[in-house]
Amino acid sequence: MFIQIIQGRCTRQDEMHALADEWRERLSPGADGWLGGTYGFTDDGQFVGVVRFEDRAAAEANSQRPEQGAWAERMASLFDGPVEFHDSDDVTLLFDGGSDEAGFVQVIRGKVDDPSRLRAMMTDAQLLHEMRPDILGATLAIEPDGTYTETVAFRDEESARKGETVMPPEEVRAELEYAMRGARFYDLRHPWFESAHH
Template sequence: MFIQIIQGRCSRQDELRAMASSWRTEIGGGAVGWLGGTFGFTDDDLFLGVVRFESREAAMANAARPEQTAWAERMTALMDGPMEYHDCDDVSLLLGGGSDEAGFVQVIRGRVDDPSRLKAMLADADTLHEMRPEILGATLAIEPDGTFTETVAFTDEDSARAGETKNVPDEVRGELEYAMRAATFYDLHHPWFESP
């Protein structure tokens, strides 16, 4: 799997959401290998899109389509400033991946010097689900320099906040502190999802 993270400031949230949601019906049918996406805004107007494709080749082929280029230009015109794109070939699904049933999504961006250590910590799905049953699923996308984007789907925000207060075993706490020491958390209070 391949994930592209798109982010940028946008105060025209309703317009951007309507445009983003129209992509699937307008030109999405020609996007071979597109698996879906998770989208939302933070409280300070940061738009985040986490888009999944079967492979980098499929994503690049989609980006090269003239209709996609035209659509991206229209989207860029709605933004308050420049957009960032982060491409990730190293993708892990946690608890089966994300969920279109989520009522709250948290996107966590950070950087680690040992991506395999981060992946090993998150690979123990049974322990993770036992500690945090409100997590419906997640994706972990890692860039070559160790920058990671974890997208965590929760049943709702109240459950997520309650889960954050739970005690965790010392060994788990140490690994969490390693992974999250310089991480930034982006809360999507009203996420939306698109899938084929």
């Protein structure tokens, strides 16, 4: 799987949401290998989009379509300033990667010097499920320099906050502290989802 993360400050939120809907209706049928996306705004006006493709080649073929280029220009014009893009084809899924039923999504961006250590923790599904039954699913995208973006889906914010208060076992706590050192959290309280299957 290949994931692209798009992020930037955006105060024209209704327009951005409408433009994303337009992409799904008009452009997604021609985007071979597009799997779906998770989108939302933080309370301080950051737009975060996490778009999933089958592989890098499919994503590149999509971005070379002229109609995609025209759409991307319109999207860029809705941001208040510069836009960050992050690409990764080192993707790990937890519990199928998430759920379009989620009412709250947390995007975590951080950096580690040992991605395999982070990946091992993310793939211990049984442990994570016992520790955090509130998590519906997650995707972990790691870039070559160890920068990662984790997208975690919850049924609602209340269960996520309650889950955060549970003290993990000692060995897990050390791994979490390692992964989360210096990480930034982006809370999407009104996320929306697009999927190739609908």
